[in-house]
Amino acid sequence: MCGFAGILSQRDKQTNRINQSTLQSMARVIEHRGPDEQGIYIKDNIGLAHRRLSIIDLSTGQQPMLSTDKNISLVFNGEIFNFIELREELVKQGHQFVTHSDTEVIIHMYQRHGEGFVQYLNGQFSIALWDSAQQKLLLIRDRTGICPLFYSFDNDCLLFASEIKALKPALLNGLSMSASSLDQVFTFWAPVSPNTIFENIFEISPGHMMITEPSGSRHVQYWDWSYDAELSTRSEAELTEELTELLIDATRIRLRSDVPVAAYLSGGLDSSTIVALIHKHGGIPLRTFSLNFKDKNLDERDFQDLLTKRFDTDHTRLVVKPEDISDALVDTINHTESPILRSAPIPMGLLSGQVRNEGYKVVLTGEGADEVLGGYDIFKEAKVRQFWAKNVNSAWRPLLLNRLYPYLNLPAGGESAYLKRFFGQALEQPDSLFFSHIPRWTTTAKAKLFFSDEMNAALTAKATDTLTDMLPSKVSNYHPFNRSQYIESKTLMSGYLLSSQGDRMLTKNSIEGRFPFLDHRLIEFANKVPPKYKMRAMNEKYLLKKAMQNYLPDKITHRSKQPYRAPDVNTGANNLTGQQFNEYFSAASIKSLGFFAPKKVELLLKKANSKKPLSTSESQALMGILSTQIIHKNFCNN
Amino acid sequence: MSDSDIKKGLRTFILTNYLFTDDESALGDDDSFLDNGVLDSMGVLELIDYLTEDLNVEVDGDEVTPDNLDSINKVVQFVTDKTKS
Numbered sequence: 001m002c003g004f005a006g007i008l009s010q011r012d013k014q015t016n017r018i019n020q021s022t023l024q025s026m027a028r029v030i031e032h033r034g035p036d037e038q039g040i041y042i043k044d045n046i047g048l049a050h051r052r053l054s055i056i057d058l059s060t061g062q063q064p065m066l067s068t069d070k071n072i073s074l075v076f077n078g079e080i081f082n083f084i085e086l087r088e089e090l091v092k093q094g095h096q097f098v099t100h101s102d103t104e105v106i107i108h109m110y111q112r113h114g115e116g117f118v119q120y121l122n123g124q125f126s127i128a129l130w131d132s133a134q135q136k137l138l139l140i141r142d143r144t145g146i147c148p149l150f151y152s153f154d155n156d157c158l159l160f161a162s163e164i165k166a167l168k169p170a171l172l173n174g175l176s177m178s179a180s181s182l183d184q185v186f187t188f189w190a191p192v193s194p195n196t197i198f199e200n201i202f203e204i205s206p207g208h209m210m211i212t213e214p215s216g217s218r219h220v221q222y223w224d225w226s227y228d229a230e231l232s233t234r235s236e237a238e239l240t241e242e243l244t245e246l247l248i249d250a251t252r253i254r255l256r257s258d259v260p261v262a263a264y265l266s267g268g269l270d271s272s273t274i275v276a277l278i279h280k281h282g283g284i285p286l287r288t289f290s291l292n293f294k295d296k297n298l299d300e301r302d303f304q305d306l307l308t309k310r311f312d313t314d315h316t317r318l319v320v321k322p323e324d325i326s327d328a329l330v331d332t333i334n335h336t337e338s339p340i341l342r343s344a345p346i347p348m349g350l351l352s353g354q355v356r357n358e359g360y361k362v363v364l365t366g367e368g369a370d371e372v373l374g375g376y377d378i379f380k381e382a383k384v385r386q387f388w389a390k391n392v393n394s395a396w397r398p399l400l401l402n403r404l405y406p407y408l409n410l411p412a413g414g415e416s417a418y419l420k421r422f423f424g425q426a427l428e429q430p431d432s433l434f435f436s437h438i439p440r441w442t443t444t445a446k447a448k449l450f451f452s453d454e455m456n457a458a459l460t461a462k463a464t465d466t467l468t469d470m471l472p473s474k475v476s477n478y479h480p481f482n483r484s485q486y487i488e489s490k491t492l493m494s495g496y497l498l499s500s501q502g503d504r505m506l507t508k509n510s511i512e513g514r515f516p517f518l519d520h521r522l523i524e525f526a527n528k529v530p531p532k533y534k535m536r537a538m539n540e541k542y543l544l545k546k547a548m549q550n551y552l553p554d555k556i557t558h559r560s561k562q563p564y565r566a567p568d569v570n571t572g573a574n575n576l577t578g579q580q581f582n583e584y585f586s587a588a589s590i591k592s593l594g595f596f597a598p599k600k601v602e603l604l605l606k607k608a609n610s611k612k613p614l615s616t617s618e619s620q621a622l623m624g625i626l627s628t629q630i631i632h633k634n635f636c637n638n
Numbered sequence: 639m640s641d642s643d644i645k646k647g648l649r650t651f652i653l654t655n656y657l658f659t660d661d662e663s664a665l666g667d668d669d670s671f672l673d674n675g676v677l678d679s680m681g682v683l684e685l686i687d688y689l690t691e692d693l694n695v696e697v698d699g700d701e702v703t704p705d706n707l708d709s710i711n712k713v714v715q716f717v718t719d720k721t722k723s
Binding site for chain 2: 443446449450599600601603604606607612613615616617
């Protein structure tokens, strides 16, 4: 990955807000995204700054890059994986290239196709392209939201950057936190796009571009997850073959790099698939990395050992201790730039540090498989609950519950009134747009118990209403399973998994992640696969398991999904109530920000300190409150 | 221990441990723990822990039902019945 920042003056071409010093400051704070080189370009009413992580065309791919006629200037974060094929086509059409970089291909594609050029790109990218002849700025973000891109209209200027902290040096009035966005975090785990946790700071939504011209700005959606068509006449064998071919090619083009490439290997189906494909088709030595925990309920080392032997990988294990998590928390939050409710991003940030220490810049991972091919428990839960909705007194309930969570130590009597209450939520509305997600969101929202009276008074709309407003009407016509996938891709995946747990935890150590399952060709194919091939009865990612049965050991394709989980926040030495967090939890600090009720926070800390286990919502509240306080102190205090 | 002592101790436990407040009006004696989101499956284990350790009441698995444990008054009644038997 790289990072960039920029300023466009919308009125005064001679504004003194665009200057070397400000752009230098904006670039400096995102040096971690691109430690190899820096470039700054200022011309009339545009200023661009770029930090480069050199991966392709190490010698001539510097940015900002200008077209040969100097009309187009460009900064770009990410990779265009099909740039070789696009370049060949452009050369045939008479285009002449100065470099061998994917960056220059973007410029020529824009010259050839105009705004529609982005349709041809296969990759992960955020782009700022300035067309000086038309006085037009394009801010573009990839289809699924892998690469971040933020902006703010600040008086007479449009500011934009890969991270919010890079906007701050140019903002006239600093940053302040948004109550409604915090409410969204305490419901969906992330603000609903295009919101961020800060007032007046927005992101370019995945699959969108914002075009700013002298007449104003407009947003264009060039891609979306669509389940309009279905491959209902294809056989299972045909679908399996096509999925396999797409996976092979998606992985192949993601190995394009002028520096060595490694892979994450958790021991689950998704990362194992990527490692198996690299082993068979990649033609490179396999270098793999995994996270490990002392808690055997979280650790997957037996499966990792099986795979590292099978694929003969040079493997590095990072064992994360509970105290490592609390030690790294503040630094992690400075990178997520959003409150988090679980500790899961922290070990991911530690792992990317290990990758960097071993001399690598690029890792392939299995991210996206669950959303694209139907792997999440939430999809299973929805099936079970839909069954319950139709068969209210079925004797099968206990069996179904045990099948749902074989990896959890459920309280004795899996059929307890309390589990019934959880899974029985919204049974009276099986056709609700959010049927699949209501139990998760309700559990998360319990952490709002700690909101102050002032915070509750400031909230004028329900978080779910904000999401409803954002969803296109077509979603209600989708099959319930596809509806769940769509909502998951728009909330947890792009807002949290690819951001707080993805890009931010990779780039903090100057690592680029690549995700074959998020190749848009693969997504478009998978979205047409009938749901019955994604989850066969209660067997998740059925078609992927079929595709991989000749690549992976049976122990991997036959195992039930174990979601990635990190140690809870209040166990042993991993205690968020330690002295180092006193300044964030003090009554004065809580009162000063005003989002949380000091007395309630005090009682929560008391409970956590008593060493009693916290419930899921209490753990989430503790982490959510602390991370919110950290953001306020580190971003909003001038 | 009298019923009113049991109720007072239980009320303080429920308010501070689940609702994180000392506001007595936050929960009525007959308000359902389930309907008001006071308890989840983890919370009920804590409640059983409280009954066992603080009130010396052993709770059998088949007694973990809303009939016995779903409001302050129900829990007090359950404890009283168990203590008598």
